[in-house]
Amino acid sequence: MNTLVTQFFFPLSPVLSIVGGAVLLTVLEFFPEARLQRVKASVAASATLLSIVFTLLLWATGSFEISSEVVETSGWLLEFKRTYRLDVFTLALYFGVGLFSTLAIFLVHFHFQHRKGPQEIYLLLLFVISGMQFLVSANSLIILFLALELMSLPTYVLVATHRRDPKSCEASLKYFLFGAFASVLFVLGAAFLYASYGTLHLGLLAERIQVYLSYENSPFELLVFTYGGLTLLMIAGGFKIGLAPFHMWVPDTYEGAPSAVTGFMGSAIKLAGFALFVRLLWGIFIPVSSHWVPVLNTLAIISMFVGNLAALAQTNLKRIFAYSSVAHAGYLMLCVTAVAPFGPNFEALYYYLITYGLMFLGVFAVIELLETRYQSSELHELSGMGFTHPILGVCLSILVLSGAGIPPTAGFLAKYFVFLEAVKAGHTFQVVLAVISSLIGAFYYLRVLVYLYMRENKREGIPLLRAPTVFVCIVFCALSMLYLAAVPSSLTFGP
Amino acid sequence: MREVFFMIFSIFTVLAALGVVVSRHAIFSAFSLVLAFFGLAILYLLWGTSFVSMLQILIYTGAIVVLFVFVVMLLDLKKEETLDSAKTGPLVMAGLSVWFFSLLILRALNRATYFKSTNVEAASDIKSISTLLFSKYLWGFEILSVFLLALIVSACVLARAEYMERKADQ
Structure with a gap:
């Protein structure tokens, strides 16, 4: 009994609190009264908060080894422990997912206070969150696939919540088609690896790839299936994180989805997508890193330039930040490829993911406020907002400066850490290109500031809605940009 | 052959x-x-x-x-x-x-x-498949149950959205 608690329920508690919340909400859906939406939102928010609390508890107790008594029983519990990976990375990612999801739930609540929408929105959100948690703790290709699907399928519905709005439907359909295609490629890649190595377990796969590919002349078909599988898995992952040239769905989907949902997708789903890359590339494909590093480096550079250059031409805030998220995927990928010769550095990647996610959520919280008030997310809606809404203006400026990577904010440090890793790995040329592309990118971030402070306000007397929760979210995101810049060590963790 | x-x-x-x-x-x-x-x-x-x-x-x-x-x-x-x-x-x-x-x-x-x-x-037979399902692939099997619930809810949301809106209009 005691073993069951310490070895099963406690390590699983962050996931169980989310799934438990989802089950509770499923029951609550029997009562479709509109006034219960607040209750449902608080159930969802407390589930994610509980998950964060359990993550911190697990962190504090910090023992991740499979205990000997479990090994002796060698029943289902041992098999479970083999497929469920719990280490510091998993906990760090649990924390990130929990943080982004809590903020996103507040935004979604605000969004649907002012619009009609399905009742089950929080239930779907919790399913997506549980999918992400399964994903970051997966230790087997089959779990990775299931979690990826559990994360994606309710998201397609979340994007299409406004069924009368053709843009929302188009966004969802595009996301669905690209996502389904990516899933098929993922399954095929996993099948290739299974066919050649006879296991789905990531640890065993890593060992076998290390052993089999170190032979002088490995069988040709083994090489074909390993590299074929690697390529297919990378393409599938690239679709999920919106890396160029697999980014075609990003601007339309991010624009058509409700802003609150876009904030969630851009932060939490991107975090989970990079967790997938880290698990696959750093987990099992390190021995063949000389094959995928140049390819992904090139894609990273293409992403940065495509994202930043395309964002220059946009006038819609949602599209600007959608393209900027493509560019950010490029910077993050530069960190993923920095593996040789000192080994991968998870902390630089994590710092970037968290600062970028908070920046994105904060910006989309502001866009959510704008869109609810003015029914439009064009750049000129911001005109003069720096003076009519001083606190909001300052917060948005901090967030935007952080996105551009300008020094007093965390965005600068995040880029600095990533570039440092890449230089250490000998990718100096790529870093030079990355710096050039972020200089190009600074232009459209600064344009937001120009509209905030240097344009006439045409909307005199039509203030934004009072929304304390969203306001707190925005202030939290903006302050965390400054806090993380001042104390970057707050996101580091032991080995 | x-x-x-x-x-x-x-x-x-x-x-x-x-x-x-x-x-x-x-x-x-x-x-x-x-x-x-x-x-x-x-x-x-x-x-x-x-x-x-x-x-x-x-x-x-x-x-x-x-x-x-x-x-x-x-x-x-x-x-x-x-x-x-x-x-x-x-x-x-x-x-x-x-x-x-x-x-x-x-x-x-x-x-x-x-x-x-x-x-x-x-x-190949039901017995060995179910043994594998409840031992080696148990965790995946459990995730699948959450996944199916999520799918049912998603399908309901997509199919019912119109109906709920009409009900709210009345």
């Missing part, structure tokens, strides 16, 4: 799958799909996994394709809604990728001796 049957039915399956894509009428596509699934079931049978083969026929052919056919019938496709002319560009792209991919596979399968050495556990 088994190899011969295997080759015959794999070619049959691929042809049927191609039929799904190139048919101009939805109902032909659906019936090609039935053929493709039957071909797959026979392939499973040749591998000695009779249970999976039966499941393939029961679930895919019996349930899923029949649903497809029902939907196609209910939609009442008119003449103009069928694909009148297949574009050449995508077809050329598709042909190129199939060609490249089959080269890759054929080249690899040419020396297929390697695959006999990998020990993949053979689960």
Whole structure:
């Protein structure tokens, strides 16, 4: 009994609190009264908060080894422990997912206070969150696939919540088609690896790839299936994180989805997508890193330039930040490829993911406020907002400066850490290109500031809605940009 | 003998799958799909996994394709809604990728001796499948239950959204 608690329920508690919340909400859906939406939102928010609390508890107790008594029983519990990976990375990612999801739930609540929408929105959100948690703790290709699907399928519905709005439907359909295609490629890649190595377990796969590919002349078909599988898995992952040239769905989907949902997708789903890359590339494909590093480096550079250059031409805030998220995927990928010769550095990647996610959520919280008030997310809606809404203006400026990577904010440090890793790995040329592309990118971030402070306000007397929760979210995101810049060590963790 | 049957039915399956894509009428596509699934079931049978083969026929052919056919019938496709002319560009792209991919596979399968050495556990009957499902793949099985619940809810949201809005209007 005691073993069951310490070895099963406690390590699983962050996931169980989310799934438990989802089950509770499923029951609550029997009562479709509109006034219960607040209750449902608080159930969802407390589930994610509980998950964060359990993550911190697990962190504090910090023992991740499979205990000997479990090994002796060698029943289902041992098999479970083999497929469920719990280490510091998993906990760090649990924390990130929990943080982004809590903020996103507040935004979604605000969004649907002012619009009609399905009742089950929080239930779907919790399913997506549980999918992400399964994903970051997966230790087997089959779990990775299931979690990826559990994360994606309710998201397609979340994007299409406004069924009368053709843009929302188009966004969802595009996301669905690209996502389904990516899933098929993922399954095929996993099948290739299974066919050649006879296991789905990531640890065993890593060992076998290390052993089999170190032979002088490995069988040709083994090489074909390993590299074929690697390529297919990378393409599938690239679709999920919106890396160029697999980014075609990003601007339309991010624009058509409700802003609150876009904030969630851009932060939490991107975090989970990079967790997938880290698990696959750093987990099992390190021995063949000389094959995928140049390819992904090139894609990273293409992403940065495509994202930043395309964002220059946009006038819609949602599209600007959608393209900027493509560019950010490029910077993050530069960190993923920095593996040789000192080994991968998870902390630089994590710092970037968290600062970028908070920046994105904060910006989309502001866009959510704008869109609810003015029914439009064009750049000129911001005109003069720096003076009519001083606190909001300052917060948005901090967030935007952080996105551009300008020094007093965390965005600068995040880029600095990533570039440092890449230089250490000998990718100096790529870093030079990355710096050039972020200089190009600074232009459209600064344009937001120009509209905030240097344009006439045409909307005199039509203030934004009072929304304390969203306001707190925005202030939290903006302050965390400054806090993380001042104390970057707050996101580091032991080995 | 088994190899011969295997080759015959794999070619049959691929042809049927191609039929799904190139048919101009939805109902032909659906019936090609039935053929493709039957071909797959026979392939499973040749591998000695009779249970999976039966499941393939029961679930895919019996349930899923029949649903497809029902939907196609209910939609009442008119003449103009069928694909009148297949574009050449995508077809050329598709042909190129199939060609490249089959080269890759054929080249690899040419020396297929390697695959006999990998020990993949053979689960052919219900008992061994369920034993595996509740021991080695238990965690995946549990996730699948959450996944199915999520799917049901998602489908309900998509299908019911209109109805709920109308109810709110009244």
